Amino acid sequence: MPPIEAELPETELPDGQSRLIAAAVREALARRRMSRQALADAARISISTLEKALSGRRPFTLATTIRLEEALGLPLRTQAPAPVAVAERARHAPEEFGSYTRDAVAFLEGRYLTLRPSFGQAGAIFAYRTEIAWDADSARLVFREAERLDAPFAQSGTVSVPNQSGQIYLVTNFQGQYRLAVLGRPTIQGEMFGILTTLFSGRGTQLTPAATPIALVPERGALAESAQYGRIAAGMACEPTYRHLLDRVREDVFAVFPGCGEGTA
Numbered sequence: 001m002p003p004i005e006a007e008l009p010e011t012e013l014p015d016g017q018s019r020l021i022a023a024a025v026r027e028a029l030a031r032r033r034m035s036r037q038a039l040a041d042a043a044r045i046s047i048s049t050l051e052k053a054l055s056g057r058r059p060f061t062l063a064t065t066i067r068l069e070e071a072l073g074l075p076l077r078t079q080a081p082a083p084v085a086v087a088e089r090a091r092h093a094p095e096e097f098g099s100y101t102r103d104a105v106a107f108l109e110g111r112y113l114t115l116r117p118s119f120g121q122a123g124a125i126f127a128y129r130t131e132i133a134w135d136a137d138s139a140r141l142v143f144r145e146a147e148r149l150d151a152p153f154a155q156s157g158t159v160s161v162p163n164q165s166g167q168i169y170l171v172t173n174f175q176g177q178y179r180l181a182v183l184g185r186p187t188i189q190g191e192m193f194g195i196l197t198t199l200f201s202g203r204g205t206q207l208t209p210a211a212t213p214i215a216l217v218p219e220r221g222a223l224a225e226s227a228q229y230g231r232i233a234a235g236m237a238c239e240p241t242y243r244h245l246l247d248r249v250r251e252d253v254f255a256v257f258p259g260c261g262e263g264t265a
Helices: 015-032 036-043 047-055 062-072 083-089 102-108 221-226 239-251
Strands: 110-117 125-135 140-146 156-160 167-174 177-184 192-201 207-218 230-232
Touching: 015 036, 015 047, 015 062, 015 125, 036 047, 036 062, 047 062, 102 125, 110 239, 125 239, 167 192, 177 207, 192 239, 207 239
Parallel strands: none
Antiparallel strands: 110 125, 110 207, 125 140, 125 230, 140 156, 156 167, 167 177, 177 192, 192 207
């Protein structure tokens, strides 16, 4: 019997469908306590192919998806809703998030390298990925975080784009507990800079309010392949570039921290 690669087309799936498949695969792995290597072996694909597809660095192909479905015994592809139904649902975001249309905010969709000062190591930078995409079911932009060193604390929520303030808000509301990033409109390079208000773990189980600079940089071109995540310390090759980007929040006055001295967060 010829190998499956000879029988199935290497057709790349749309970005939206790839994101949904990646989320379904990650959930299946977590539920089964199965490693990515074990899944790659069962599906007869390389671990590199699986990692790149799950991280969004390349779309899933039809062949890869079918192999994963067979290995997991789980359907990963969903039937696309009728175009008329999608258009009907996706006219405007709810008023509380700015009443924007998808066309008006399409420039925000994509993957962003996200940088903020580390809460766990003085002087270090915490780097992860933020993905922004249109959700047709709720008719709004949504975001989710990935590639976080502290994966259980990854956030997701709604993107608010009101006309009056000219700012962009990433809003998490989990059982009444809020976390908010306020970002300026993208620069000509698509970068967004602002302030993050959140909670961080103090001593024991104590949670402490925190406000800190934050920068979102589009993962395009070389950055899409070379972005480094986790805790970035002095001496690492990417640290000077990441430091320069994060410093722009204060230096270019994308956010103001009254009473804070230089180098504090």
